[in-house]
Amino acid sequence: MEPDKPFSPEEDPARFQKEGALTRFARNQLATLALILLAMVVVLSLSTRTFLTATNIFNVLRAFSWIAIASFGQSIVIISGGIDLSAGSNMAFSGIITAMLLVEGVNVPLSIGAGLGITLLIGFANGLMISKTKLPPFIATLGMMSIVRGFCYGMTQGWPVRGLPRSFIALGQTDLSFFIWRVPVPAIIMVCFAVLVYILLDKTKLGYHTYAVGGNEYAASLAGIFTGKVKNIAFTLSGFLAGVGGILMTARLGVAAPTAASGYELDIIAAAVIGGISLTGGEGNVWGALIGAAIMQILRNALVLLGFPAYWQPAAIGAVIIGAVMIDMYRKKSI
Amino acid sequence: MSDTTVTNEKKEPIMALQGVSKYFGGVHALEEVDFEVYPNEIVALVGDNGAGKSTLIKILAGVHQPNRGKILFRGEPVEIPSPRAAQALGIETVYQELALIETRDVPANFFLGREPTRGTSGIFVDRKKMVEDTVRTLKDLGIVLPSLRTLVRYLSGGQRQALAIGRVMPWGGKVIIMDEPTAALGVREARKVLDLVLQLKEKGCSVVVISHNMRHVFNIADRIVVLRGGKKAGDRMKSETTPDEIVKLIVGAEML
Ligand SMILES: Nc1ncnc2c1ncn2[C@@H]1O[C@H](COP(=O)(O)OP(=O)(O)OP(=O)(O)O)[C@@H](O)[C@H]1O
Ligand SMILES: [Mg+2]
DSSP, X not given: OOSSOSSOOOOOGGGGSOOOHHXXXXXXXXXXXXXXXXXXXXXXXXXXXXXXXXXXXXXXXXXXXXXXXXXXXXXXXXXXXXXXTTHHHHHHXXXXXXXXXXXXXXXXXXXXXXXHHHHHHHHHHHHHHHHHSOOOHHHHHHHXXXXXXXXXXXXXXXXXXXOOOHHHXXXXXXXXXXXXXXXXXXXXXXXXXXXXXXXXXXXXXXXXXXXXXXXXXXXXXXXXXXXXXXXXXXXXXXXXXXXXXXXXXXXXXXXXXXXXXXXXXXXXXXXXXXXTOOTTSSOOOHHHHHHHHHHHHHHXXXXXXXXXXXXXXXXXXXXXXXXXXXXXXXXXXXX | OOOOOOOSSOOOOSEEEEEEEEEETTEEEEEEXXXXXXXXXXXXXXXXXXXXXXXXXXXXXXXXXXXXXXEEETTEEEOOOSHHHHHHHTEEEEOTTOOOOTTXXXXXXXXXTOOOBSTTTSOBBOHHHHHHHHHHHHHHHTOOOSOTTSBGGGSOHHHHHHHHHHTTGGGOOSEEEEESTTTTOOXXXXXXXXXXXXXXXXXXXXXXXXXXXHHHHHHHOSEEEEEETTEEEEEEEGGGOOHHHHHHHHHOGGGO
């Protein structure tokens, strides 16, 4: 457009200025979540003597890093308008493939590479089914969830794979020193992937297109975005990241069971949803999923520390999911 | 069509459909339609609801593929297999359904699908450039939006329409298609859009405008093409017709 004015511009340039910090804060689901998380930590620190111990914090960090990493992949898929129910099975499967190779004497990097490669391919297969045959993501990944779980049982004859080498187990159980802190390796890996996924979604063209496809697929395709390609990449990354989570889980547990991570797909999806990633697509970010996963894990931990039998955990988690989504919906209406 | 001497009387169309038909299942949205867009002219495409107007422009925009017939661009037969292919030919489209992403902010919608990138990698979005260019274009067009950070979800119907129109402007398209661009606009804003269409023509573009508003059509169009039930019912120079005649062509003689 040439600068000579086609219409007399009568707009107030101030209108283009950034909105106030308070509005931005109120609009920010993340801020609310962080506050909830902080409140939980404060309450637990005051009401129990064990919560704020280093051992407990590290256990929490370790336990939620697998779920969190898988939920980063899930977030990409949900933002692109899909859902990946096969994430839990993928976690178990990457662990089993890696463990079986390790037991055969294959070296650690190669075994991990194979485990991740398999789940990456499974994710790609999900993507192909959804973008090429137009299968709804719910159906395609529901089927894949069962297929992959079947392979977990079939390949192990139902037995856990044991006897993993120390060098592999170290991945899940070592702490690295940062000044006075010792931080579990899985937590460090989790933060690395969070940053990578954040950059992918927020800074790259692919990220912009992912939001566009999830926000309005038809509009995205009218704008020349290859929506099938975007979905394919999203599901492939979800498969891969579930694989990463599965390997860290296996390293931590020291055994690859075919029943591992059963039902985790719901925790993984819940982490994203609690974190403000709308199931209708096009909204949310990876920090939400991270905080969502942390909130769930701390809640589990709290129930244990406060002396509730573990049987009650699902009920509490369910209530949190519903509450978080209601708050999010209310916020969107009120602003 | 073989006559390539450019005279005022008979220029070669920049774009043409020849005998184009489009079916959606049993629905014959377009049947054997010929349609030309000449350089530097404003064509109004009119017709009742369901006449096939949007279907026709979506063939020009690469959204639909014709079941039969040919597309010519600058005299050459072409296929336009995707919206991106249309953009590459210099065809820019404002869709009736606006095609905005409600969950994204103004710059993201402004550059939807064509985000500028930093450096040569083509990977990282140049957000600063997006914001600056968006501000500049909106200002040039006199479009007022509450804030660039606003999600499109919170914009009014007219603001959305202004955004959808504004975002095709910076790309230097030679053929600009607008499907009911004034539908959601107030009188003043509609006037601005009509002015914009006239300016595009002054700059040498061709504009295809769909509208149900006869006043608007007769204000700006050089030529008026009427569709009825998927067939071309008339093709008139504005100087040689009247609103009455066009309305008769739209509804069909049998109804009068
Ligand atoms: N994607 C589609 N699938 C099936 N039928 C369609 C599709 N698009 C259009 N049609 C049908 O084709 C016919 C022409 O539709 P079109 O949208 O081109 O009409 P229009 O002239 O733009 O009408 P309006 O003034 O209401 O916008 C209608 O009968 C419509 O139902
Ligand atoms: Mg239409």
